[in-house]
Amino acid sequence: AAGVIQSPRHLIKEKRETATLKCYPIPRHDTVYWYQQGPGQDPQFLISFYEKMQSDKGSIPDRFSAQQFSDYHSELNMSSLELGDSALYFCASSFFYRGKNTGELFFGEGSRLTVL
């Protein structure tokens, strides 16, 4: 079965550079979520989109922005990178409709960002 695809899997950047992470949700999933997981920490919710509109916002820095495109893929843009941005970034997707729905979030393998 198709899963959530994230790219790139690994990314190395210098301080003050920019980075873009991409997420391709499972086909027919309409909601995308972004999470950040620092070393030894639990995943922290950043932001989510439903039908291309921002649906919820968590602890996302102002230096970060994200959007969901017409094909439902999403991109997380990070600017003025800091050492503390080094983390695993997970994307998850789900579908939203009434009826039988477990509300399950399906996570990708993650993108590991290292800021030097």
Added chain:
Amino acid sequence: DAKTTQPTSMDCAEGRAANLPCNHSTISGNEYVYWYRQIHSQGPQYIIHGLKNNETNEMASLIITEDRKSSTLILPHATLRDTAVYYCIVRVDPRGNKLVFGAGTILRVKS
């Protein structure tokens, strides 16, 4: 969403049942109990969820107390591959809502 409390870590012998407890004493009537796990550096994986009744699927069983203030995730025959961090999450209306991860339980399955 209600706060949950889990043990920091637990050990389990391979082939035995692993019972992971979770306290959610402030849970509301419309909040579900979800369990996810994260194997080292992989994306979190859904295990099971429930509202009031006990639930079972191919991975695990979920036992929710009658007052809904606590629950137990049961892995009936733990294997080494079940070593992971297990998260108990309480969540209102699952459709379209984010998961908020707290401090989970590190389960170590040992041979």
